[in-house]
Amino acid sequence: RLTDTSKADHWIKLLGLDAFRDKKPATLSGGQKQRVALARTLAHEPDFVLLDEPLSNLDAALKDTLRWDIRNALKDAGVPAIWVTHDQEEALSVGDRVGVLKEGIIQQIDTPERCFSLPSNRFVARFLGEASFIAGNCEGDIATTDLGNAPAIKVDHDTAKVDVLLRPDDIHLIQNAATSNGKVTWVRYEGGSRLCAVKLACDTVVTSRVSHEVMVRPGDAVHVSINTTHPLAVFAA
Known part of the structure; x- marks a missing residue:
């Protein structure tokens, strides 16, 4: 001893x-x-x-x-x-394991990966990093949105009308595309990357993370789409 x-x-x-x-x-x-x-x-x-x-x-x-x-x-x-x-x-x-509290009440206790990718509610989703939501429809395990389709997991109610949780890395941004579906409203330089906010025609704002070598600026017309292979969390609209 x-x-x-x-x-x-x-x-x-x-x-x-x-x-x-x-x-x-x-x-x-x-x-x-x-x-x-x-x-x-x-x-x-x-x-x-x-x-x-x-x-x-x-x-x-x-x-x-x-x-x-x-x-x-x-x-x-x-x-x-x-x-x-x-x-x-x-x-x-x-x-x-991560536990998220709101006003002294535990909202979720799970692995960091599940808390981030499959939050139990919208508060947890927004608390653990950048979170955007876009309206869509969910049939089975596929969500359909204006930015494309993606595999999905329903978090709360089993409804067809849903809001899809998007993290910046779930969004692919293209400059100088033949067609654009959004306009950049702000850009934050992060060193190795840039975080960009894009306002869509439907007035929804989504964020996308791109390489620091992509010289995107506020006011640029861009094309954004969902680019992920992992299931996205969806919530009842």
């Missing part, structure tokens, strides 16, 4: 704190302080850990690194944990 000192040594080394053993707390960075807090917690061999927004005060680059350090340490210790966060990307990336 490990002594208290060896337990501390184990977690100090695992969390990359060995070089900071003799540092005063006030000289540590925010990320280092979070690692110290986790090492202190895990050295006590807890049965369960609650992390309340552990990365909320850190810069974006440090968040991305530290989230994996914390997750890997918890996995290594075999300690179950609830990780509370308002950062959807953080929740989807670190969680084995």
Whole structure:
């Protein structure tokens, strides 16, 4: 059985704190302080850990690194944990299961993939990333819309009139097409990609994510269509 000192040594080394053993707390960075807090917690061999927004005060680059350090340490210790966060990307990336709450009421608990692709309601759909809805008809497992047909899964009521959930990656955008069915209203540069909002003739707005090399601009006439092989979630209209 490990002594208290060896337990501390184990977690100090695992969390990359060995070089900071003799540092005063006030000289540590925010990320280092979070690692110290986790090492202190895990050295006590807890049965369960609650992390309340552990990365909320850190810069974006440090968040991305530290989230994996914390997750890997918890996995290594075999300690179950609830990780509370308002950062959807953080929740989807670190969680084995994700629970979404609205006004203190659980809306859905499932794998990150199912919460994102098959949300239990429209609130969950909008909460977990960009979400557009387009009117359509659903017969069997096929949804028909103005942007084309797609495989579908009915989430709530078994009705023919539905609203189809579209994520930006479900929409294919073409510039300089022979025919256009929408106009770009805004564009957000994301580094490796651009997120574009397109207003259709029916006044519905959908978002599409394209490569950063696609120089699309507000006001451009474009052609958009559904481009997916996985089933899309549909809701009663």
